[in-house]
Amino acid sequence: MNGFGQPLRLVDLPVPQPGPGEILIKLLASGVCHSDVHVWMGESVANPPPDPFILGHEGVGVVVALGDGVTDWKIGDRAGAAWLHDTCGVCDLCRSGNESFCANQRAHGYHVPGTFAEYVVAKAAFAARLPAGDAADLAPLMCAGLTAFGAVERAAVRHGETCAIFGCGGLGLYAVQMAARRGARVVAVDSDPEKLKIAARMGAAVTLHSSSDLADSWPASEQAHATINFAPTTRTWDAMRSATRPLGRIVAAAMVSEPVPLVQEWLTWTGVTITGTSVGTRVQMDELMKMQADTPFQGEIERITLEDVSGALQALHDGKAKGRYCVIYA
Ligand SMILES: [Zn+2]
Numbered sequence: 001m002n003g004f005g006q007p008l009r010l011v012d013l014p015v016p017q018p019g020p021g022e023i024l025i026k027l028l029a030s031g032v033c034h035s036d037v038h039v040w041m042g043e044s045v046a047n048p049p050p051d052p053f054i055l056g057h058e059g060v061g062v063v064v065a066l067g068d069g070v071t072d073w074k075i076g077d078r079a080g081a082a083w084l085h086d087t088c089g090v091c092d093l094c095r096s097g098n099e100s101f102c103a104n105q106r107a108h109g110y111h112v113p114g115t116f117a118e119y120v121v122a123k124a125a126f127a128a129r130l131p132a133g134d135a136a137d138l139a140p141l142m143c144a145g146l147t148a149f150g151a152v153e154r155a156a157v158r159h160g161e162t163c164a165i166f167g168c169g170g171l172g173l174y175a176v177q178m179a180a181r182r183g184a185r186v187v188a189v190d191s192d193p194e195k196l197k198i199a200a201r202m203g204a205a206v207t208l209h210s211s212s213d214l215a216d217s218w219p220a221s222e223q224a225h226a227t228i229n230f231a232p233t234t235r236t237w238d239a240m241r242s243a244t245r246p247l248g249r250i251v252a253a254a255m256v257s258e259p260v261p262l263v264q265e266w267l268t269w270t271g272v273t274i275t276g277t278s279v280g281t282r283v284q285m286d287e288l289m290k291m292q293a294d295t296p297f298q299g300e301i302e303r304i305t306l307e308d309v310s311g312a313l314q315a316l317h318d319g320k321a322k323g324r325y326c327v328i329y330a
């Protein structure tokens with residue numbers, strides 16, 4: 001980091017050394033996530049920030065050094081560094097398998113140095129075990145894929161249900177595939193016709209253009225049991241409510257910081273559950289990697305170099321990213 005909103009600075013630093021319980025990963029690829037943009041712009045910054053202040057939390061690579069006491073990783077294993085660097089491990093949320101809600105979690109690129117670097121130190125207990133495959137296909141799964149997976153799980157999407165997915169960027173397109181694989185009829189919503197075409201290719205049964213009258217024109221035949229929002233805007237809210245059946249579930253996955261209107265009487269009449277989701281757990285990551293090994297997810301991946309990261313952050317900030325940017329390390 002070279003100042004909020006400023007181009008990132010490319011510098012030479014000593015290769016970090018893994019401490020007890022840690023592994024050193026030489027990275028092959030790192031995705032660029034919208035959360036990186038929030039940190040880059042200074043909208044969401046840990047106190048203290050990472051030292052050195054390196055962004056990135058979708059890293060995949062190869063283990064090149066083991067800290068003291070690490071017995072379950074070998075040099076040469078493929079490993080992923082995702083959002084969660086570690087969590088406290090002792091709070092009731094950690095102990096009940098809900099570690100992604102731990103208030104004392106530490107994240108790569110947020111609390112500790114991230115993956116826009118050739119090397120990253122990860123906790124042996126938190127690094128992801130990776131299946132075979134191209135690093136560029138795996139990297140975006142570390143956060144985008146896992147967050148989509150966590151959202152579909154939180155929405156408890158079941159076979160035969162209708163699942164409305166708002167926002168068909170990287171996360172939304174993963175969620176389209178995941179909900180379709182669970183046997184749901186997927187209704188994909190986006191303002192970009194190109195993204196809707198991709199969503200249809202990836203398993204959406206119905207695509208709807210996100211117009212201002214969508215709340216009034218939502219087809220009665222497509223009322224959703226589960227409605228998941230990946231669009232980082234309040235503009236989808238009215239249509240999300242119209243899309244959702246009585247007793248349906250609404251899941252907030254996108255980070256939307258502005259308030260949206262909600263009349264409690266609507267909840268009384270409909271019994272709709274409104275909830276949210278934050279990345280995913282290690283158990284969910286293992287499941288996601290098994291699914292990836294079985295049938296790889298399709299992604300729209302744009303390969304870049306480390307020198308291009310600032311431009312990628314700017315494009316994400318401006319809503320101009322076509323696919324998921326992925327830094328490839330030589
Ligand atoms: Zn992320």
Ligand SMILES: [Zn+2]
Pocket residue numbers: 087088089090091092093094095099102103104105
């Ligand atoms: Zn905890």
